[in-house]
Amino acid sequence: METKSTNYKQTINFTPELITRLNELLTHYPADKKKSALLPVLHEVQDAHDNWLSVELQEKVAEFLELKPIEVFEVVTFYTMYNQKPVGKYMFEFCSTSCCMLRGSDDLIDYTCVKLGIQPGQTTPDGMFSVAAVQCLGACGYAPMMQIGDYYHEHLTPQKIDQIIEDCKAGKIIIHDK
Amino acid sequence: MGKKILLDKINIPGIKTYQVYRDNGGYAAVEKALTMDPDAITEEVKTSGLRGRGGAGFPTGLKWSFLDKKSGKPRHLVCNADESEPGTFKDRYLMEHIPHLLIEGMIVSSFALGANSSYIYIRGEYMWVFKILERAIKEAYEAGWLGKNIKGSGYNLDLYVHCGAGAYICGEETALLESLEGKRGNPRMKPPFPAVSGLWGNPTVVNNVESIASVPWIVLNSGEEYAKIGNGRSTGTKLISASGHCRKPGVYEIELGLTVDEFMNSDEYLGGMMDGRPLKAIVPGGSSVPILPQHLIFKTAEGTDRLMTYESLADGGFATGSALGSGGFIVYNDTACIVRNTWNFARFYAHESCGQCSPCREGTGWLEKVLHRIEIGLGREEDIELLWSIQSKIEGNTICPLGDAAAWPVAAAIRHFRDEFEYHIRFPEKIKNRNHFVDEPFEKVKHMLQKQSI
Numbered sequence: 001m002e003t004k005s006t007n008y009k010q011t012i013n014f015t016p017e018l019i020t021r022l023n024e025l026l027t028h029y030p031a032d033k034k035k036s037a038l039l040p041v042l043h044e045v046q047d048a049h050d051n052w053l054s055v056e057l058q059e060k061v062a063e064f065l066e067l068k069p070i071e072v073f074e075v076v077t078f079y080t081m082y083n084q085k086p087v088g089k090y091m092f093e094f095c096s097t098s099c100c101m102l103r104g105s106d107d108l109i110d111y112t113c114v115k116l117g118i119q120p121g122q123t124t125p126d127g128m129f130s131v132a133a134v135q136c137l138g139a140c141g142y143a144p145m146m147q148i149g150d151y152y153h154e155h156l157t158p159q160k161i162d163q164i165i166e167d168c169k170a171g172k173i174i175i176h177d178k
Numbered sequence: 179m180g181k182k183i184l185l186d187k188i189n190i191p192g193i194k195t196y197q198v199y200r201d202n203g204g205y206a207a208v209e210k211a212l213t214m215d216p217d218a219i220t221e222e223v224k225t226s227g228l229r230g231r232g233g234a235g236f237p238t239g240l241k242w243s244f245l246d247k248k249s250g251k252p253r254h255l256v257c258n259a260d261e262s263e264p265g266t267f268k269d270r271y272l273m274e275h276i277p278h279l280l281i282e283g284m285i286v287s288s289f290a291l292g293a294n295s296s297y298i299y300i301r302g303e304y305m306w307v308f309k310i311l312e313r314a315i316k317e318a319y320e321a322g323w324l325g326k327n328i329k330g331s332g333y334n335l336d337l338y339v340h341c342g343a344g345a346y347i348c349g350e351e352t353a354l355l356e357s358l359e360g361k362r363g364n365p366r367m368k369p370p371f372p373a374v375s376g377l378w379g380n381p382t383v384v385n386n387v388e389s390i391a392s393v394p395w396i397v398l399n400s401g402e403e404y405a406k407i408g409n410g411r412s413t414g415t416k417l418i419s420a421s422g423h424c425r426k427p428g429v430y431e432i433e434l435g436l437t438v439d440e441f442m443n444s445d446e447y448l449g450g451m452m453d454g455r456p457l458k459a460i461v462p463g464g465s466s467v468p469i470l471p472q473h474l475i476f477k478t479a480e481g482t483d484r485l486m487t488y489e490s491l492a493d494g495g496f497a498t499g500s501a502l503g504s505g506g507f508i509v510y511n512d513t514a515c516i517v518r519n520t521w522n523f524a525r526f527y528a529h530e531s532c533g534q535c536s537p538c539r540e541g542t543g544w545l546e547k548v549l550h551r552i553e554i555g556l557g558r559e560e561d562i563e564l565l566w567s568i569q570s571k572i573e574g575n576t577i578c579p580l581g582d583a584a585a586w587p588v589a590a591a592i593r594h595f596r597d598e599f600e601y602h603i604r605f606p607e608k609i610k611n612r613n614h615f616v617d618e619p620f621e622k623v624k625h626m627l628q629k630q631s632i
Contacts, residue, residue, distance in 0.1 A: 028338040028340070030378070033359070033378055035359065035360035035361075036340075036358060036359050036360045036378075037360065038360035039302070039340070039341065039342060039343050039357065039360060040340060040341055042343065043302065043341060043343065071360075071361075074361075074362055075343075075360065075361065075362060078345065078362040078363065078532075079302070079342070079343035079344045079345050079363075080343070080344035080345065081302045081303070081343040081344035082343060082344075096522075097264045097465075097522060097523075097526050098264050098265070098465060098508065098519055098522045098523060098526075099264060099265055099421040099422055099508055101518075101519075101522055102421075102422050102423060102508075102510070102514060102519075103422075134344075135262075135264075135346065135526050135529050135530065136262055136263070136264040136346070136465075136526060137303050138261050138262060138266065138267040138270050138301065138303065138304065139267055139270075140264065140265050140266070140267050140419065140421035140422075140427070140506065140508070141267060141419055141420060141421045141427035141428045141429065142267075142427070143421060143427075147303060149305075150305035150306050150309075151305075151306055152306075177306070177309070
């Protein structure tokens with residue numbers, strides 16, 4: 001069966017720095033339990049490849065960890081943080097669960113989508129922004145909020161959203177802090 | 179001012195760093211523990227009455243005593259930092275602000291259990307907290323509190339932080355172990371329990387962040403002293419994460435036994451309602467526990483003050499009580515729509531079901547669909563009974579407690595707020611304009627639902 005990601009091209013680049021980091025991760029587990037490193041390895045590989053994992057990239061991970069490709073596919077499709085198709089450079093993941101809803105997350109998602117001209121789950125044509133409504137992010141007391149990369153943006157208002165979009169365009173928002 | 183044992187140092191500038199933590203008494207519990215008999219530490223934890231702070235409330239010392247120490251296999255301590263229950267964000271606060279307290283607790287607890295390699299499994303979304311923990315662990319290694327022959331004791335411990343990737347089910351201890359082994363987070367059948375066959379088939383204890391972080395204080399001050407704090411079988415302190423329509427949402431450490439009234443209304447804690455609007459309901463222990471309507475929040479069914487304890491919050495069973503759970507305290511004012519909130523919870527559980535058991539896989543999705551159509555004004559007269567029937571067939575019929583967690587909020591909402599469901603069904607025109615957060619235009623959704631038989 002053809003998967004969605006085969007519709008998109010992705011350049012696979014296991015740099016020496018990435019391989020060093022992956023090998024360091026492997027030391028966290030017994031030598032005969034390499035598979036345990038799969039989730040952290042996928043995070044690292046995804047971060048190094050524009051925040052998504054093509055089927056070919058998943059196969060490369062399988063090869064690195066000496067696993068069958070299916071063992072990687074079944075993990076990638078189970079966990080929500082692995083993207084199986086390209087996403088925007090700045091992925092706005094809004095928490096839409098109860099506590100954020102009580103504090104107005106629905107309206108804020110609508111506001112952001114209208115401003116960017118996309119629906120939840122879509123990416124702007126320039127590839128800059130994606131918007132997604134996700135389940136609880138554990139920031140209930142600081143609602144409404146969203147995650148961009150490794151960081152949370154909390155107590156959001158339309159004005160703060162405007163500023164964040166401007167800051168993204170100016171390259172001021174940190175996605176990953178290596 | 180209530181007693182603080184977890185957050186007492188939280189406001190010290192730089193407490194996140196090793197040196198400041200050490201200068202303020204940090205790692206003294208490890209120093210003491212290394213001179214003790216490991217079994218004596220377990221006895222202290224038993225004496226303390228500490229109960230698992232992740233939600234289930236199982237006695238921590240008792241859990242430790244189940245660990246199979248005779249198998250000859252390596253043993254592990256795994257910290258469950260996969261905090262994902264809506265309303266709950268306390269572990270994040272603790273790890274983010276005072277990471278060395280958790281690390282100290284991991285060392286003392288691992289020593290008590292005879293574990294030489296331990297893991298902190300943190301939810302993947304908390305990536306910046308993951309990095310804080312990694313830095314703190316590195317500092318602890320450099321200072322000689324981790325690694326080989328810790329402080330000349332002959333005890334070796336390696337500690338790693340491992341990140342998940344977005345799956346609420348991995349908060350269930352056996353699903354967490356599956357995930358830590360690099361697999362989908364499908365809960366395992368029990369028995370065998372992790373204490374006998376856990377991580378890689380080895381004897382394993384899985385404890386919540388807050389439980390482990392409480393251990394250093396118990397070791398330093400004795401289990402007996404810990405048991406003096408609190409109320410009855412609810413000993414010690416508890417982190418409560420408050421959200422929703424209260425004036426001061428946030429994380430608070432309370433002595434168990436505080437009245438709900440004081441927690442809700444005193445300035446030391448929530449400070450009453452946001453904008454002064456009337457209180458309608460609370461969920462006291464995270465999304466999975468039953469909602470309490472206004473008339474049952476401050477008083478139990480018997481008319482006594484309701485306390486922030488495991489027992490008092492559960493007073494009368496789920497007909498008139500709820501549960502302390504994870505301490506995720508969600509406050510609703512009179513503008514909150516209970517139907518909408520229940521649908522939102524149901525959507526969460528339907529999304530997070532691992533799909534392994536039929537009652538959960540099919541039932542949670544069914545609950546979500548029926549609640550959705552009621553919420554958007556397409557409910558049918560028989561829907562309330564249908565919801566009741568579905569939830570009753572999920573509860574108790576699944577491998578793990580996610581099914582129960584999905585069923586209880588629905589049962590409680592119907593039990594206490596049946597009139598709101600009836601209003602939605604009988605007066606759909608009153609609510610149609612509230613069609614938020616439906617990806618498709620309302621008419622299209624209506625058409626789709628009319629074609630379905632759900």
